[in-house]
Amino acid sequence: MQTTTLSFSNIHNHGELFANLFRARRQSFIVQKNWDLPEAEGMEFDQYDTPQSRWVAIHDLGQVMAGFRLTPTTARCGIYSYMIRDAQQGILGGTIPQELLYGDAPQDPNVWECTRVFVSHTIPQQYRRTVHKQMVDAMTVTARELGATKLIALTAGNWSRWYGRCGLEAEAIGPMLTIDDGKFQCVSINLAAKLH
Template sequence: MLQLLSFTTISKQGDLFISQFQLRQREFIERQNYDVHSVDGMEFDKYDTLASKYLVYTLDGKTVLGASRLTPIGFGCMLQDHFDEFVDDKTVFSTPDVWEGTRFCIDSRLPPEQRRLICQTLVCGYLEFGIQRGVDRIIGLMPTMILRTVFERNGIALERLGAARSFGDSVKLQAASIAVSQMQLDRTRLRTGLEAVLFDDRPIRQEHAA
């Protein structure tokens, strides 16, 4: 099941909140050696804000097996703050209804078929969330291989925001944009065989950047 977390759900979904930060600790710090903050075995950064929403995949309602963070860029944008050289047209950072997707991760200890299902579910969740919330597009920075295998392979048409560049240990990164539309979602559902995936029983509230 894919669930949507926010600061308003901490009292009811505390186990999932803790588990997703623990997953990020394992996948980004322990496995990939990210130089980011950690406390008590949980990875976090300044982009974990009250405006952030979290898509988390869980089977038991307590343990997170896959996750991603979504934040309206008016409340903080990692791509703009740290990697704007990857973006040719900077006007994307002042465009209304743009969110940033970050910290996309899946538990690497799981078998390949389960990881593939979680990946596809998160991808569909991006679009379902975007449509429900009136998001125009979701931007982010990822390795070029991930853009192809995670998003394009599962039916999402991407717009590259700039050229791919080597970063760190010769990994090529590229900024891209996902246009949120019903057509994108229909194509992704057809490609993955998934129907509605995102469980969110709370009323939608509009976020507004100052």
């Protein structure tokens, strides 16, 4: 199992991996979860897939097993910044409630947003914990390399049960929300303890 951090600057070094990550995202979010998201050529994408973001792929023998996207909270592209802030500002048209944070969405070079987190449905249950550990390690290392001391994420409402097991120090920064048929909450993940 390998971990690769992708950017617009290095995608040419990794063959089909970037496209395969977006294909795996389509499978996870559009096919499996039935989310109404943009797609083209069998790939899912959105307005936050810009050169400002980084994408982490967990892969083996050409198969993308899991992945996520990191976007700086200082990002700007047209009217968009990053998903949590844009939701709070009402730019996303209500698909995510505006009241998702207790305070104002941060705009800080040391705070990055983590989105589009997925594990492929094809990964057998007995390997999922290994994949999750690889994802947490990759998220921590990549975020620290980018200068992040904190990550923020809109995550599944049961985050408190499994974040600790994964070695993540996190706290709620917004109320529990019902979005579609699930419970979600914004969290802040502290990376300060991961400075080594």
